[in-house]
Amino acid sequence: xxxxxxxxxxxxxxxxxxxxxxxxxxxxxxxxxxxxxxxxxxxxxxxxxxxxxxxxxxxxxxxxxxxxxxxxxxxxxxxxxxxxxxxxxxxxxxxxxxxxxxxxxxxxxxxxxxxxxxxxxxxxxxxxxxxxxxxxxxxxxxxxxxxxxxxxxxxxxxxxxxxxxxxxxxxxxxxxxxxxxxxxxxxxxxxxxxxxxxxxxxxxxxxxxxxxxxxxxxxxxxxxxxxxxxxxxxxxxxxxxxxxxxxxxxxxxxxxxxxxxxxxxxxxxxxxxxxxxxxxxxxxxxxxxxxxxxxxxxxxxxxxxxxxxxxxxxxxxxxxxxxxxxxxxxxxxxxxxxxxxxxxxxxxxxxxxxxxxxxxxxxxxxxxxxxxxxxxxxxxxxxxxxxxxxxxxxxxxxxxxxxxxxxxxxxxxxxxxxxxxxxxxxxxxxxxxxxxxxx
Numbered sequence: 001x002x003x004x005x006x007x008x009x010x011x012x013x014x015x016x017x018x019x020x021x022x023x024x025x026x027x028x029x030x031x032x033x034x035x036x037x038x039x040x041x042x043x044x045x046x047x048x049x050x051x052x053x054x055x056x057x058x059x060x061x062x063x064x065x066x067x068x069x070x071x072x073x074x075x076x077x078x079x080x081x082x083x084x085x086x087x088x089x090x091x092x093x094x095x096x097x098x099x100x101x102x103x104x105x106x107x108x109x110x111x112x113x114x115x116x117x118x119x120x121x122x123x124x125x126x127x128x129x130x131x132x133x134x135x136x137x138x139x140x141x142x143x144x145x146x147x148x149x150x151x152x153x154x155x156x157x158x159x160x161x162x163x164x165x166x167x168x169x170x171x172x173x174x175x176x177x178x179x180x181x182x183x184x185x186x187x188x189x190x191x192x193x194x195x196x197x198x199x200x201x202x203x204x205x206x207x208x209x210x211x212x213x214x215x216x217x218x219x220x221x222x223x224x225x226x227x228x229x230x231x232x233x234x235x236x237x238x239x240x241x242x243x244x245x246x247x248x249x250x251x252x253x254x255x256x257x258x259x260x261x262x263x264x265x266x267x268x269x270x271x272x273x274x275x276x277x278x279x280x281x282x283x284x285x286x287x288x289x290x291x292x293x294x295x296x297x298x299x300x301x302x303x304x305x306x307x308x309x310x311x312x313x314x315x316x317x318x319x320x321x322x323x324x325x326x327x328x329x330x331x332x333x334x335x336x337x338x339x340x341x342x343x344x345x346x347x348x349x350x351x352x353x354x355x356x357x358x359x360x361x362x363x364x365x366x367x368x369x370x371x372x373x374x375x376x377x378x379x380x381x382x383x384x385x386x387x388x389x390x391x392x393x394x395x396x397x398x399x400x401x402x403x404x405x406x407x408x409x410x411x412x413x414x415x416x417x418x419x420x421x422x423x424x425x426x427x428x429x430x431x432x433x434x435x436x437x438x439x
Contacts, residue, residue, distance in 0.1 A: 031054050031055055031056045031057075031058045031108055031111075031114060032054060032055045032114065033052055033053070033054045033060070033106055033107070033108065033114060033115060033116040034052070034053050034054070034116050035051075035052055035053045035116075036050065036051075036052045036104055036105075036106050036116050036117055036118040037050070037051045037052070037118065037158070038050055038104055038118045038119075038121060038158055038159060039051075039158055039159070040159065040216075041086050045089070045161060045165075045216040046088060046089060046090070046216065047086050047087065047088055047089060048086070048087050048088075048089045048092070048159070049084065049085075049086050050062055050084070050085040050086070050087070050104050050106070050118070051083055051084050051085075052083045052106045052116065053083060054083060054108075057079040057080065058079050058108050058109070058110065059076060059077065059078055059079045059108075059109040059110065060076065060077045060083070060085075060106050060107065060108065060109060061073060061075075061076050061077075061106070061107045061108075061109050061112075062074045062075055062076070062077065062085045062087075062104065062105075062106055063104070063105045063106075063107070064092055064102060064103075064104060064105075065102065065103055065104070065105050065117070066095075066100065066101065066102045067100060067101045067102075068095075068097075068100055071105065072092075074087055074091075074092075074104075075087065076109060085106075089216050089217055089218070090217065090218035090219075092123055092217065093123065093217070093218065094123045094124065094125035094215075094217035094218050094220070095122075095123055095124060095125070096124075096125065096126070096127035097124070098122060098124045098150040098151060098152060098153055099150075099151070099153035100122060100123070100124070100153065101120040101121075101122065101153060101154055102120065102121055102122065102123050103117050103118050103119065103120050103121065104117065104118040105117045105118075119157060119158065120154045120157060121154050121157035121158065121159045121160075122152065122153055122154045122157065122159075122160075123217045124150075124152075124153075124217070125213055125214075125215055125217050125218065125219070125220060126148045126150070126166060126213050126215075127213065127220065127222070128145035128146060128148075128196075128211070128213065128222055128223050129146070129223065130145070130146065130223050130327050130328060131143050131144065131145050131211045131222070131223040131224065131225055131327075131328065132144050132145075132146075132325075132326065132327050132328075133209075133225045133227075133325040133326065133327075133328070133329060133330035134325050134330075135323040135325055135330065136199065139202050139323070139332075140199045140200060140201050140202065141199070141200045141202070141209065141225065141227060141325070141330045142197060142198070142199055143170065143197065143198055143199075143200065143209065143211050143225055144196060144197040145168070145196045145197075145211060145213075145222070145223070146196075147196065148166075148196075159216075161215075161216065165215060165216075166196075166213060166214070166215045167192055167193065167194060167213075167214045167215065168192070168193040168195075168196065168198060168211050168212065168213055168214065168222070169189070169192055169211075169212045169213075169214050169219060170189075170190035170191070170192075170193065170198055170200060170209060170210065170211050170212070171187055171188070171189060171190065171209070171210045171212060172187070172188045172190055172200060172203075172207050172208070172209050172210075173185040173186065173187055173188075173207060173208045173210070173258070173260060173265065173267060174186050174188070174203065174205050174206070174207045174258065174267065175205070175206075175258060175267040175268060175269045176267075178205075178256075178269040181268060182261075182262075182266040182267065182268035183266060183267065183268070184264060184265070184266060184267070185260060185264075185265045185266065185267035186267070190209075192214075198211075200227075202332065204229065205229065205258075205269075206227060206228050206229050206255075206256045206257050206258040206269055207227045207258055208224050208225070208226055208227070208258055208260055208267075209224060209225040209227055209330075210222060210223070210224040211223060211224070211225070223328070224328070225328060225329060225330050226257060226258070226328060226329050226330075227258075227329075227330045227331075227332070228255050228256060228257040228258075228274075228329070228330075228331045228332070229255060229256050229331075229332045229334060230253065230254075230255045230274065230321050230331065230332060230333050230334030230335075231254050231255055231256050231271060231334065232253070232254045232334075233251060233252075233253050233254075233279070233319050233320065233321065233334075233335075233336065233337035234251040234252050234337060235249065235250075235251040235317065235318060235319050235337040235338060235339075235340050236249070236250050236251055236340065237249045237250075237317060237340045237342050238342060239341075239342065239343060240342065240343035240344065240345055240427070241311045241342060241343075241344065241345070242311060242344070242345050242347050243311050243312075243313060243344045243345060243346055243347050243371055243372055243424075243425075243426040244310055244311060244312075244347060244371055244372075245310065245311050245347075246308050246309070246310060246311075247308070247309050247310070247311045247342055248306060248307070248308050249281065249306070249307045249308075249309065249317055249319075249340075249342075250304065250305065250306050250307075251304070251305055251319055251337060252273065252299075252302070252303045252304045252305070253273065253274040253277070253279060253299050253303050253305065253319075253321060254271055254272065254273055254274060254303060255271070255272065255273075255274045255331065255334075256269050256270065256271050256272075257269070257270055257272065258270070272303075273299070273301075273302050273303020273304075274299055274303050274321070274331075275299060275300070275301050275302075275303060276298060276299060276300065276301065277298065277299050277321065277324060277331065278296050278297070278298050278321075278322075278324065279296070279297060279298070279299060279305050279319050279320065279321050280293060280295075280296050280319065280320050280321070280322060281293070281294040281295055281296070281297060281307045281309070281317060281318075281319055282294060282317065282318050282319070282320065282336070283315045283316065283317050284315070284316050285313075285314065285315065285316075285425065286316070287316065291318070294307070294309055294317075295307070295309075305319070307319075311342065311344050312344075312425065313344045313372065313424050313425020313426050314341070314342070314343055314344050314425040314426075314427075315341070315342055315344075315425070316339045316340070316341050316342075317339065317340055317341075317342060318336045318337050318338065318339045318340070319336065319337045320333060320335075320336035320337065321333040321334065343427055344425055344426040344427060345426060345427050345429055346370055346371070346372070346420050346422070346423065346426040346427060346428065346429040347370065347371040347426075348368075348369075348370055348418070348420065348429065348431040348432065349369040349370060349371055349400075350367065350368070350369040351367070351368050351369075351417070351418050351431035351432060351434055352366075352367050352434050353365065353366055353367065353416075353434065353435075353436050354367055354403070356434070356435060356436060356437065357436075357437045357439065358436070358437075358438055358439070359438070359439050360409055360411055360438055360439065361409065362438075363405050363406065363407060363408075364405070364406060364408050364436050364438075365403055365404065365405045366380050366395075366403070366404045366406070366416060366418075367401075367402070367403050367404075368395065368397065368401065368402050368403075368404075368418045368420070368431065369400060369401045370397065370400045370401075370420050371400055372400065372423055372424035372425075372426050373397075373399045373400025373401070374397065374399075374400055374423045374424055375396060375397060375398065376396075376397050376400070376420055376421050376423045377394050377395070377396045377397075377421065378394065378395050378396075378397060378402065378418050378419065378420050378421070379391055379392075379393075379394050379395075379418065379419040380392045380393050380394075380395065380404055380406075380416060380417075380418055381416065381417050381418070381419060382414055382415065382416045382417075383414070383415040383416075389417070392406065392416075393406055408436070408438060409438075410438060411438045411439060412437070412438060413435055413436070413437045413438075414435065414436050414437075414438075415433050415434075415435055416433070416434055416435070416436060417430050417431050417432070417433050417434070418430065418431040419431075
């Protein structure tokens with residue numbers, strides 16, 4: 001219907017010579033015209049039938065008159081052809097204004113002043129202002145146009161059809177040769193929808209989906225959905241940061257869209273940054289663990305994103321873009337980024353002697369406080385006379401803290417440190433060196 005309607009409507013000519021005012025049949029004229037009727041000529045409601053009566057045979061002119069423009073001559077009927085005229089309804093055109101009125105005028109070709117008119121009717125075709133897209137569970141794009149809330153300006157006219165007769169003709173345009181410069185679009189007719197919503201299966205390509213209203217008065221290009229695909233997501237993060245510290249993860253998202261321009265329409269796929277769109281950061285604790293969501297961030301005007309997380313221990317991270325859709329757009333999320341691992345280093349909050357200077361015979365007390373706070377078994381070490389680190393004793397921590405008294409009778413100043421094993425996803429570490437002086 002869409003192609004037929006546009007082709008037929010394009011040849012309708014606006015001609016003068018038919019008055020927009022209804023003339024009362026003149027009883028003194030050679031012929032009088034009356035009872036102009038309009039009806040559908042076929043069950044498909046594609047052809048309009050116009051009939052009239054006259055008191056003697058005459059050649060007639062049939063015209064369409066509206067309340068918003070000049071009349072349009074539809075054709076002439078010879079005197080011996082009968083008082084009937086059939087025309088494709090789409091050739092009369094349509095209007096998005098439901099209050100607009102139209103009528104048919106039949107006149108005597110030889111005497112233009114002799115004419116009669118039909119009752120008013122509308123040639124209304126709903127023009128949705130927008131189309132909203134969403135995704136189904138199986139990755140199809142669902143398009144929906146808003147309901148028609150207009151008021152019928154010619155209620156119960158003879159050409160009115162039952163409510164719900166409108167159709168929508170979705171057309172998908174794609175680039176037939178993405179490697180080439182701008183070329184004529186490839187057009188695909190999708191299934192006709194009997195209501196204001198329908199589905200478009202994924203073809204894996206960027207496209208423009210036009211939802212075109214269609215009824216007995218023809219069709220017109222309607223609102224469209226720009227369908228884009230995500231082509232790549234990069235990710236970068238430091239190899240290791242301290243446990244509990246801020247860790248910055250960055251990357252960029254790119255996608256392909258389909259700008260259309262010119263007449264006839266030309267298509268050319270374009271790769272560009274995905275601007276101002278949400279992306280999801282995921283994590284897992286090992287290469288065999290399940291991915292879980294950390295949170296959502298958003299790309300900027302250059303397609304770059306930044307996510308800041310507190311280091312919870314060893315993690316693998318990746319970023320993905322979910323399918324997103326709304327008014328006039330639908331974006332396929334595509335594959336997630338590669339994963340990147342961020343290791344964690346145990347944080348030594350404090351490592352010291354409670355009393356760093358003691359007298360001989362006094363028992364020193366070495367203190368340790370670490371994060372993650374657990375039950376690590378830390379080892380206290382000292383640097384011996386040969387300059388090598390030597391183990392002295394172990395201390396099992398409680399909530400990441402521990403105090404170790406020990407015997408030390410040698411006078412002088414000595415260097416100590418703690419060795420803290422891996423715990424809670426954080427790698428093992430040594431504390432800073434701290435000293436003990438014995439007098």
